[in-house]
Amino acid sequence: MKHLYFVSNNLMTKLRVVYPKHTTFKQLREQTVLSVEGEEKAKSLTHIKDLENIQMVYSSSYFSAINTGKYMAEEKNLDVIVDERLNERVVGDLGSNEFRYLKGMQEHDFNYKLENGESIYEVQKRMEDFLLDILLSPEKDILIVTHNIALLSLMAKYCNKGYNLYDRLILDYQEEVIFDGTFHPIDIIEFVFDENKCVGIRRVM
8 A cells, every 4th residue: 555645734924025026926936935833834744643654755846845845854864856746736827816716717617727827637637647656656655745726636536526505616535525625724635545546535634
């Protein structure tokens, strides 16, 4: 059995950081760092019993993700392996729209995307490509730090889709709710594979 623990740490700093004017929106997102609470949550991963046998640590290229994985990597004397396929969905050109508009549209249509952006299915494809490579590795317990929509896209491949009373997307696996329509301060989702077949998904945190 292979146990993959996908982590999304959503506790970003609210500190006002003033970047040079030529810094793009994409660069701003990638360079945003964790809040103090986010750093503490990242440290606490080393004390979670389910994660005590971690043998590899993967991360997106975002500062927040690398800083989330670094504590486990240092604890286990492992490298943090950066893979851009774990990066968050590319938003694209929002124009006059707000993030919640995009989120609502994409939760109901996984093919929907803005100009220069990614759809849920496109993000799912690169996450699947990453997953196929990981399943070939000999390590059995792997920590993978990614982001909200990237993780949601992968869960959507294996989970049943529905909507709650507020018309928000919910995902369940074998009648256990994995995604309840909201993202939490930190999300940890375990995927269990047996001979490259997914045999279990559960929420650790």
